[in-house]
Amino acid sequence: MPDRMKTVIEVKGLKNQFGDQVVHEDLDLTVKRGEIIGVVGGSGTGKTVLMRSILGLQPFRDGEITIFGKPVSGLAEREELETRRQFGVLFQNGALFSTLTVAENIQVPLREFFDMTPELMNEIAAYKVGLVGLEANAGPKFPSELSGGMRKRAALARALALDPRLLFLDEPTAGLDPIGATAFDQLILDLKRTLGLTVFLITHDLDTLHTICDRVAVLADKKVLAVDTIENLIEIDHPWIQKYFSGPRGRAALAAATESPQGR
Numbered sequence: 001m002p003d004r005m006k007t008v009i010e011v012k013g014l015k016n017q018f019g020d021q022v023v024h025e026d027l028d029l030t031v032k033r034g035e036i037i038g039v040v041g042g043s044g045t046g047k048t049v050l051m052r053s054i055l056g057l058q059p060f061r062d063g064e065i066t067i068f069g070k071p072v073s074g075l076a077e078r079e080e081l082e083t084r085r086q087f088g089v090l091f092q093n094g095a096l097f098s099t100l101t102v103a104e105n106i107q108v109p110l111r112e113f114f115d116m117t118p119e120l121m122n123e124i125a126a127y128k129v130g131l132v133g134l135e136a137n138a139g140p141k142f143p144s145e146l147s148g149g150m151r152k153r154a155a156l157a158r159a160l161a162l163d164p165r166l167l168f169l170d171e172p173t174a175g176l177d178p179i180g181a182t183a184f185d186q187l188i189l190d191l192k193r194t195l196g197l198t199v200f201l202i203t204h205d206l207d208t209l210h211t212i213c214d215r216v217a218v219l220a221d222k223k224v225l226a227v228d229t230i231e232n233l234i235e236i237d238h239p240w241i242q243k244y245f246s247g248p249r250g251r252a253a254l255a256a257a258t259e260s261p262q263g264r
């Protein structure tokens, strides 16, 4: 397969600036089809801004971004909708509409893009509820009636409503207890395998990085400093990379992943 076909996201020479604060300068990143790419970096290095730029939600100063070969900015309305249909997003707070049930939340993107009968929409919502490992009785519940972990799964079900090929997750395991976080990681891995998803995953969770990410992109010094497997990143002599991956938490996560590999 030519490289062009394997590339899902291409970011070239990206610049983002707010007032005097330059967040990204000449940032490059390529995400390949079928991989889970972890995005890490210190607080404020611009992980969320990068994701929003790729999603076309953040106008950028300079550079080029394409998803499936199409630019994310300057598209005609129809083309933009067509591109948007191909990706699902789970934002940092996983915000579900509190006045809608889980099933109704999942149906929001369906309503936006399709004219479907209520029966078909109910069927699709029920399928997505099962896909993310929620009990069928979660469908008619309101977000406030669910645990934090269940809410994350419900938000993921909504992100998967349109059968995306590409999934964006911003700190999906933040706020979950370790058991819930491990279960969520496993769910992402299962979905990647069964649906053939490409996943762009921002996380601070070292266990997540070790167990499910194929490659990790490190944001530092306003750019993507390196993109590689953790095994290779550890070899790079950069203070933040060393502190992050070879500090006490990094070593513990590595030991745990070596003991019980989930298999990417």
Ligand SMILES: Nc1ncnc2c1ncn2[C@@H]1O[C@H](COP(=O)(O)OP(=O)(O)OP(=O)(O)O)[C@@H](O)[C@H]1O
Binding pocket: 018, 023, 041, 042, 043, 044, 045, 046, 047, 048, 049, 050
């Ligand atoms: N709309 C905006 N206007 C002004 N500054 C912004 C805006 N969005 C982000 N920033 C700034 O850009 C920088 C990067 O923010 P971003 O949220 O991408 O960081 P992050 O790497 O995701 O951080 P964290 O790990 O803490 O979530 C921050 O200094 C933030 O204050």
